[in-house]
Amino acid sequence: xxxxxxxxxxxxxxxxxxxxxxxxxxxxxxxxxxxxxxxxxxxxxxxxxxxxxxxxxxxxxxxxxxxxxxxxxxxxxxxxxxxxxxxxxxxxxxxxxxxxxxxxxxxxxxxxxxxxxxxxxxxxxxxxxxxxxxxxxxxxxxxxxxxxxxxxxxxxxxxxxxxxxxxxxxxxxxxxxxxxxxxxxxxxxxxxxxxxxxxxxxxxxxxxxxxxxxxxxxxxxxxxxxxxxxxxxxxxxxxxxxxxxxxxxxxxxxxxxxxxxxxxxxxxxxxxxxxxxxxxxxxxxxxxxxxxxxxxxxxxxxxxxxxxxxx
Amino acid sequence: xxxxxxxxxxxxxxxxxxxxxxxxxxxxxxxxxxxxxxxxxxxxxxxxxxxxxxxxxxxxxxxxxxxxxxxxxxxxxxxxxxxxxxxxxxxxxxxxxxxxxxxxxxxxxxxxxxxxxxxxxxxxxxxxxxxxxxxxxxxxxxxxxxxxxxxxxxxxxxxxxxxxxxxxxxxxxxxxxxxxxxxxxxxxxxxxxxxxxxxxxxxxxxxxxxxxxxxxxxxxxxxxxxxxxxxxxxxxxxxxxxxxxxxxxxxxxxxxxxxxxxxxxxxxx
Numbered sequence: 001x002x003x004x005x006x007x008x009x010x011x012x013x014x015x016x017x018x019x020x021x022x023x024x025x026x027x028x029x030x031x032x033x034x035x036x037x038x039x040x041x042x043x044x045x046x047x048x049x050x051x052x053x054x055x056x057x058x059x060x061x062x063x064x065x066x067x068x069x070x071x072x073x074x075x076x077x078x079x080x081x082x083x084x085x086x087x088x089x090x091x092x093x094x095x096x097x098x099x100x101x102x103x104x105x106x107x108x109x110x111x112x113x114x115x116x117x118x119x120x121x122x123x124x125x126x127x128x129x130x131x132x133x134x135x136x137x138x139x140x141x142x143x144x145x146x147x148x149x150x151x152x153x154x155x156x157x158x159x160x161x162x163x164x165x166x167x168x169x170x171x172x173x174x175x176x177x178x179x180x181x182x183x184x185x186x187x188x189x190x191x192x193x194x195x196x197x198x199x200x201x202x203x204x205x206x207x208x209x210x211x212x213x214x215x216x217x218x219x220x221x222x223x224x225x226x227x228x229x230x231x232x233x234x235x236x237x238x239x240x241x242x243x244x245x246x247x248x249x250x251x252x253x254x255x256x257x258x259x260x261x262x263x264x265x266x267x268x269x270x271x272x273x274x275x276x277x278x279x280x281x282x283x284x285x286x287x288x289x290x291x292x293x294x295x296x297x298x299x300x301x302x303x304x305x306x307x308x309x310x311x
Numbered sequence: 312x313x314x315x316x317x318x319x320x321x322x323x324x325x326x327x328x329x330x331x332x333x334x335x336x337x338x339x340x341x342x343x344x345x346x347x348x349x350x351x352x353x354x355x356x357x358x359x360x361x362x363x364x365x366x367x368x369x370x371x372x373x374x375x376x377x378x379x380x381x382x383x384x385x386x387x388x389x390x391x392x393x394x395x396x397x398x399x400x401x402x403x404x405x406x407x408x409x410x411x412x413x414x415x416x417x418x419x420x421x422x423x424x425x426x427x428x429x430x431x432x433x434x435x436x437x438x439x440x441x442x443x444x445x446x447x448x449x450x451x452x453x454x455x456x457x458x459x460x461x462x463x464x465x466x467x468x469x470x471x472x473x474x475x476x477x478x479x480x481x482x483x484x485x486x487x488x489x490x491x492x493x494x495x496x497x498x499x500x501x502x503x504x505x506x507x508x509x510x511x512x513x514x515x516x517x518x519x520x521x522x523x524x525x526x527x528x529x530x531x532x533x534x535x536x537x538x539x540x541x542x543x544x545x546x547x548x549x550x551x552x553x554x555x556x557x558x559x560x561x562x563x564x565x566x567x568x569x570x571x572x573x574x575x576x577x578x579x580x
Contacts, residue, residue: 160330161327162410163324163410
């Protein structure tokens with residue numbers, strides 16, 4: 001397995017291989033992009049820096065003014081600022097429509113910010129999206145696949161996009177699928193015949209196969225049974241511990257956030273309302289016995305509404 | 312990254328798109344058989360119009376039109392619909408997030424379209440030749456091959472320009488592409504000489520690359536005209552390609568930038 005030490009002395013597994021002299025060795029198209037990824041990981045800057053990020057969208061409804069329909073805009077994200085350190089698992093929790101997925105899309109270079117700046121290992125997502133794409137991968141809440149192709153065909157296609165040789169890709173995804181608890185016999189089946197849990201496992205494998213420096217997980221375990229959920233969570237933690245992968249995780253599952261995340265930010269109506277470790281947020285919610293869920297309810301105003309309604 | 316490594320990486324990815332599309336063709340084998348049957352039968356019925364007149368040259372004239380249009384329309388359709396297809400599958404965001412140049416993605420789809428289109432056109436031509444007992448003894452195959460290759464360029468350019476339309480408008484983009492394709496069919500003289508078009512339509516035939524492609528191909532196949540004698544048509548096709556490919560790609564890049572600003576990539580379906 002390919003390994004190189006990152007700045008914190010952890011072994012970075014998967015994307016790189018280092019000789020005894022510490023130089024990165026790999027023939028073919030992968031090599032130079034991997035060297036760049038390694039440099040990005042070693043320069044001391046935070047893995048992710050979000051500074052004053054604002055994104056507005058037009059509301060679906062609008063008033064017609066003659067020929068034109070004028071649509072007022074709303075801020076999906078409003079001056080969001082936070083940083084994620086290297087090797088950290090950072091959770092973002094928030095209600096539906098709070099802006100979590102918009103944030104992930106901006107980091108993924110799929111959306112352009114209106115204001116503010118996002119940097120991945122010091123690389124600006126708007127200025128140099130191609131370099132950012134070398135450093136990231138993402139698992140979305142609804143894993144996107146060519147559903148009539150098999151799991152292995154989808155993985156082979158993904159390997160091509162990330163410049164992985166078929167043999168290397170095969171070794172990686174075989175290993176990952178075993179660790180993640182996916183039945184290898186089902187890999188030849190069309191994705192449309194897989195359960196939601198199995199699809200999410202293949203999606204997680206696809207993302208991890210490229211050994212991203214920053215892994216973006218947008219509700220990756222939604223719809224998984226408890227065992228599958230634990231298996232995916234274990235692999236995420238192992239990737240961080242063994243490979244130094246930084247993880248930005250959005251979730252509705254408070255237990256998952258408490259179990260996995262070093263720090264958690266609560267996003268409410270497009271703004272970060274508080275950031276801290278799960279324990280710190282519990283304390284801010286009113287005491288040591290308070291949970292992350294209590295903090296979530298407090299900071300999103302749901303607790304107050306519940307009491308008001310007699311709930 | 313050195314130019315050589317970058318080029319290798321992009322070629323590698325480009326093949327990945329073509330390979331993926333062929334895997335999809337394999338999965339939809341039943342529908343592929345249906346489409347192939349339909350296009351072959353369509354060419355045969357058109358060729359029979361020539362048989363009815365007793366003019367063997369007209370049969371070949373019509374068959375060349377049907378087969379060549381089959382190829383050009385596949386080329387245009389596959390490139391212009393590659394984004395719509397990914398949107399329909401729901402994989403558009405995944406592909407756009409991958410470290411792949413957009414030009415590589417589009418060229419990968421073009422590579423697939425050319426090989427797939429040639430394969431289908433070859434089968435169509437073979438069946439027509441057997442069905443009608445067409446003799447191609449007088450045809451200049453080298454000239455025909457050159458015309459086929461060069462005519463691909465402007466159609467790739469047109470396909471690239473239209474590929475962005477589904478990003479701008481999910482359904483209307485695809486609809487506009489089909490209408491555009493139909494208009495090219497009308498004005499380019501696929502089954503008739505463009506001189507029979509109403510006067511107000513004839514200017515459109517002048518700007519359609521298909522007009523020159525059909526004229527050159529018929530000259531090569533029916534009259535055995537060589538490459539040198541087709542210089543004017545080939546030059547027009549090359550120039551069209553040189554203009555339309557960068558223009559089409561520029562349209563695509565602008566459309567993608569707009570879609571990323573407005574959040575249009577997100578929409579699936």
